[in-house]
Amino acid sequence: MNTRELVELAQQLRVDSVRASAAAGSGHPTSSMSAADLMAVLLAHHLRYDFDRPAHPGNDRFVLSKGHASPLLYSAYKAAGVIDDEELLTFRKLGSRLEGHPTPRRLPWVETATGSLGQGLPVGVGIALSGRRLDRTGYRVWVLCGDSELAEGSVWEAAEHAGHEHLDNLTVIVDVNRLGQRGPTRHGHALDAYARRFQAFGWHTVEVDGHDVDAVDRAYGEAASTKGQPTAILARTLKGKGVTDVEDREGLHGKPLKDPDEAIAELGGPRDVRVAVHEPTAARMLHAVRAGHLELPRWDKGGDDVATRDAFGQALAALGDGRGDVVTLDGEVGDSTRAELFAKKHPDRYFECYIAEQQLVAAAVGLATRGWVPYACTFAAFLTRAYDFIRMASISGSGINLVGSHAGVAIGQDGPSQMGLEDLAMMRAVHGSTVLYPCDANQTAQLVARMAGREGVRYLRTSRGGSPVIYGPDEEFPIGGSKVLRSSEQDRMTIVAAGVTVFEALAAADALDREGIRVRVIDLYSVKPVDRSTLRRAAEETGCLVTVEDHHEEGGLGDAVLDAFADGRPVPRLVRLAVRTMPGSGSPEEQLHAAGIDAESIAAAGKLLVEEAVVR
């Protein structure tokens, strides 16, 4: 396209953004208008993308980090001919694919859900890593950011990651329109302020007038030809560009235009420019999944104690042998989580993300968009750092595996800052998630392999210290299942435990048995989905339940158990044991005792519960 045609296309994107927002009665037209020229030039001259084949391995990848500018994205889709005008005007209506913020669950051309700012670049880095280190097709990753979102630390985690990895297949385009939601940004139109920051993190930068289509065109060309560094294009723009009533004005964020007809007239009226987007270059198919033989590690039942984190590391390394699509990401604690065992066997599929948990999860999401099966690993406690990314991953429908080690007070001396005590609650509350908490080595190994086959966000919780191997290597552990470890017709109570508390529960059952109280013990390794039928049967047959977990009392195992009874059926009498105090330092045994989740505490609580039943 020549200059005039590019300008026409950009004006059309503005007009359509105004029209879509007007039809919806909500949306962000002014945030779309600032970036219309940036989008027009990208679409017409630089993006290589086959809209009919969004999975084409050679396709460039575009991420709209400023997801609220969705009218611009959908207007671009219309210009590319993949949605029609009628659909454009369904924007933000119930059932429409064109949601307020774009999601890949609805639209095949969207790489990742955005709308929580500062996430597009981190995910884009993950996609670019895939392109550079794994896929090795020549695609580029283009991320369109707002200027406000550069205040998010996650952007600088991503900038550091991309700079360090020399991701010259990555370009971030910053729409510097100087206005955030509630007013001016910190740096206004000072492009050099942003340039200094990106340069410090090892990026090439280009400053440009974001409404000069020829200058933008040259800037994209410079980005594509820059070697050894990612490029940040800092584009000076005006929010609401092109419509006098709203251009560069405060207080108009996220509002449709008051007089859309007048605005459309000022923009030169509706157009029907069609863009022929460049085809991707030929590329080999997406990485072949090497279907090697999966041979998980095996431990002898009753053998030496094994920490579930050790079993995890060994199983993950074995999974890497069996599946060529498994990749692993480390948050600079691979020696602790044992992710490093994977690194030793598969260094090409191992990504060191250093101490940057948001980037750790975002890179996993990015890798998953390219068909890889990522395992992102850090301490359970530190996954809280990435909760917004985990939440957004679920909105994307992203299939990522998260592994949190050092769960609970059982870690011992390090104290509460290192103890995952909120992780089960956090992960359970994620839509469509899977939450697993194994207690022994063979169980861990199986779950590591099985979780890869689930939809959505999957979480595995591992423990620091060694624990007995109570299952044989051929035992099966379906997700959604549980194991009844002890059972008789005389059971007067059921103890439900998982992870480290399984062993405390077994010891408590022994103690109660000596007092003539027979107790059922369930290992609830699948916290979500939960094994409702086994729990219900136990409740019916034994009358009452004690749940015990190395986690705060809210949102964890106890709540998962109650979930089995929240459908109107009679609920068993129940006592929940959990970590109710703020732990300090101490040995693992001291910690379990102080928290009231050791065998002694379980036995005492169980006895009270049963005796109360007798009194009735």
Add this chain to the structure above:
Amino acid sequence: MNTRELVELAQQLRVDSVRASAAAGSGHPTSSMSAADLMAVLLAHHLRYDFDRPAHPGNDRFVLSKGHASPLLYSAYKAAGVIDDEELLTFRKLGSRLEGHPTPRRLPWVETATGSLGQGLPVGVGIALSGRRLDRTGYRVWVLCGDSELAEGSVWEAAEHAGHEHLDNLTVIVDVNRLGQRGPTRHGHALDAYARRFQAFGWHTVEVDGHDVDAVDRAYGEAASTKGQPTAILARTLKGKGVTDVEDREGLHGKPLKDPDEAIAELGGPRDVRVAVHEPTAARMLHAVRAGHLELPRWDKGGDDVATRDAFGQALAALGDGRGDVVTLDGEVGDSTRAELFAKKHPDRYFECYIAEQQLVAAAVGLATRGWVPYACTFAAFLTRAYDFIRMASISGSGINLVGSHAGVAIGQDGPSQMGLEDLAMMRAVHGSTVLYPCDANQTAQLVARMAGREGVRYLRTSRGGSPVIYGPDEEFPIGGSKVLRSSEQDRMTIVAAGVTVFEALAAADALDREGIRVRVIDLYSVKPVDRSTLRRAAEETGCLVTVEDHHEEGGLGDAVLDAFADGRPVPRLVRLAVRTMPGSGSPEEQLHAAGIDAESIAAAGKLLVEEAVVR
């Protein structure tokens, strides 16, 4: 102290770090040894601190961001004469104040709990903001960081915040020992790599040999005399400095020395150097809390609809009139959360944190250390970004108020990225937290004022859309209470709701009443602590419960209700209604209906529940 004495002091800190870790059998001596000279010079020459009066308003503030170097901190306390050698050797033992990572709950000289990396500087910025903008005493804030933790984005949110606010009372000292936990950092000993980054964010930087006590002394002096900019001191150090066996070696992170006696001998043996730390300069007492008359806004019962976010903003502004210690922080959405209403009346106590939610919460924690009562406000969904900071705030015992607006599917068209649907679970799982979810304006106003008086982390959830005013302005809403909105002796069921679902519950009760089914309705505005007695009475008197919440089904209102029955008593039959699907766009009404939490859904579920009871 002269050079020789400083060196002696530093060696003593090393020796004591080795001894404490050896006594504990765990800990991080090598991470302590790298920073021993940095700490010695700070303690002896630059820190102005009265250990007998940690609350002295003129005291400098020291934050050990690399909290795992706690042996160094405790050794410094010993050198300052505030703990003795016997206590030093209780390090990491059960009941000791000297935990694996330092916490202010145990030690009066610790400002904030650390141990999750990248949090010390963000909190330090909050303290420095207090010093510069509120307290206006001359204290300095010194933060000792590791180099690994500079990969955390939160550090750059803080750097941006401090640079923008020209916090020249803030110094960060980076112990660049080049080794992280599992190996070398990205930048090794390249001090200039870190200097470029800090400079780009507006900081003054000094590069120094961190083992040259005179050079360090000069660097601290330069930091203290630098005007208009915060200073970053980048100190080249060696991990394990001073002991040949461990110096600058990989694989020794977090491990006590194998031969502590030999190491101590190499370090020149134990010493008993005492440091006379400089007194703080005289300063006026901590800010007077203006005990103005608190006059909360009032709305007429049955008057126009009011959004709880609007009521929040007005109440917060009024609270600012009544209490001089209340401050407000905004995540660049003050127009949406209505925090801007506070800004208009009290601009001096309003802190714009831009789109950086980790920094938003960290600054609140920092301000709270100085006695301020912060309200940090953003969308409920975006508080997930700061979960690790919220978790750490609870470990600090920090009294912060968090306010999340735009909760749930009821926001409408914007879609799931903007909907807080995990916030109740996340906040409930925080130790010692308070979780409030008001439904009307008068209730909101009261809770805004009451939450300030609670210990620990307090969370208020507000809604976007208007809702009826169903309570009079003089109604009382104690935290831990609830309101029975409808009740009779014929009630056959209880609906428990909060926030937007209260109105759906009332409409459902009307509908059921028309079918001859009398229903009790409880407004459970205090989600944690929960009103156990009212819930239990309702269960006993009506037999079954329906809970309904605009939140995912895990960890929210439904689980809070079950909490009232997890003590072994009989549990009522119960059905939980919550958001079980992934929402798209749509109107608020469409969203409530699609999620199955509107009046129609409640009535249908309630009817089934009651009829099943009849059948029995």
